[in-house]
Amino acid sequence: MAAASSVLEDGSPLSRLDRALYRLEMGLALISGLAVFATMLFAVVSVSGRNAINMPVPGYVDWIEQLMPLIAFMGIAYTQRDGTHIRMDILIGRLSGRALWAAEFITTLAALILMVLLVWGSWEHFLRSFDFSRPLWSNDSSIDIALPIWPAKLLAPVAFTTLCLRFTLQLWGYGRAFLFGLSAPVAVPMIKSAAQQAAEEAALLGDNGNREA
């Protein structure tokens, strides 16, 4: 079910950077996915341990809580790359040419400023629980089995930094499109109409349908 990418590619430096970052993003997203699978296995082991041999996994909830940021943050730039983060495109879908690229540029710039500030804010949040002089470098720990919390907190600024890189590339892409009046710029997600989206979804599932039959 790999989604057909809606991002155009060519041999330009921008597109090459886009694809390089994409490889990193995909790796991080795969970590997110594996973390989902791990939480599932963990819960299965925990529940069967508790009910079958009366031996619950110690600190089960603590571990899940430490895994959650891995799931929630690592794929954030991957999701932005092809425009999966939800938005309302009923208005912007009617724009085209320079008006469209200008609108995209402004909203992306606003999002970039937000994320730069949040890298700072989440880094501060991490710093409050991180201390080299303490055991496990940790100022705080989870309730049940005292896992250090700073590694999970560190994931937010790290993932947000990759998102900032992604936004920067997209600004470059939109900026180029605006300056040169391009109709099909590289390295930015193209807006899909509901019909296009549906056709792609259908094509994707078609592959599975054939496999199933």
Add this chain to the structure above:
Amino acid sequence: MEPIDIGLVVSGVMVLFVLFGMRVAFAAGMAGLVGLVWIFWAKFGYAPDKLGKAITVSVKVAGQVPHSKVSTQALSLIPTFILIGYLAYYAGLTRALFDAAKKWVGWLPGGLAVSTVFATAGFAAVSGASVATSAVFARIAIPEMLKLGYDKRFAAGVVAAGGTLASLIPPSAILVIYAIIVEQDVGKLLLAGFIPGAFSALIYGLLIVTMALTLPKFGPPVGGFSWGERLRALPPAMPIFFVVLIIIFFIYNPFGGDAWGTPTEGGALGAFVVFLMALWKGMRWRQFRDALLETAKLAVMIFTIIWGVLIYVRFLGFADLPGAFAEFITGLDQSPMLTLILILLAYAVLGMFMDAIGMLLLTLPVVYPAVMALNGGEMVSAADSAFGMSGPMCAIWFGILVVKMAEFCLITPPIGLNCFVVAGVRPEVSVQDVFRGVAPFFIADAITIALLVAFPWIVLWLPAQV
């Protein structure tokens, strides 16, 4: 400026950015952060040298939100439910389900259409994604219906409408999201969705049978299956029943005694069974990797909106916008029921233009407290309340109503996505055909929602047992 005015201005600007295509998650986060800066700076009397301090404080407040809000165990249900959906394709559950439904209910008038509705309801239950469900069944069920002489518009409408049953039958990711945002018990909400979901499927079924008896555009029933054939059709579809039942049993034990565990554990067990089934059906690393990547993408998308909106909510708390809105709503000179119906209608309109998850997350922080106030407050007893139910029960009831509303919008023009998907899969039907074919279900849904509003016990009976 008073905080409430700041709240209104900032929210207005946020809506403007959302209209101009800013991703909902970032628009909400930005509004929250800008609003916090404004409110803190106002507290410092707008002194120019204090702006830096206001920014620092706000960034620190907002910077805690992503980590602290997502590291909760209850939220792990969302990615698990999504994973079940993606694995279900590889486990070959769609065809198995359609086959079983055909053998069990195909003998009814309009039997194949009824089978389609029940099969979509069943598959929707595990996949949780309405759009995908419609796409899959458009491929499997429509050709069979056409072969039997069904009207093509009607056949397409059945599939588009069947897909909307996903959101209520557990596992439902959107109900988990609702529960998290309004801080209610996830288990009870999941449980509450079961009967209305099954009820919706039943209403669809009744509608089809009635139409088949009175209108000429239906194919003949498909009958003649022996009980042996019927029973043999069940095992391949079993994982679906397993997933639904296990989640229910992990919340509420109908045989008395304690529930078997938490909803999270139930969801995980269900996912594990579907995973094994997919392996057995020939899923390999490539497909598995794709399923993981897609799960990650959807989960991250949802989590990003959750923390983005929660930054906005943090600011709303300072601005007391929800309080003011609740005051306005309760001060209206009309019956609370009329106000509630107007709110639901507003959701129907909004849902025509906006994705369900984004719509609910953006509006609930303001609308939900108002609805609770309308009923008489979070802690009100059933006797003193406007709708005749306690605060927590009202939260569950309203949740089911708005989610049903959001699904309803998947089959309404102009952008009812399910209809586009069905038309996209079947080149011989146009979008207009699907919208026309789906119209009777549209009416059925309106009746269902009216019944759920008029008889809240349909929703509340099961969760009240816990």
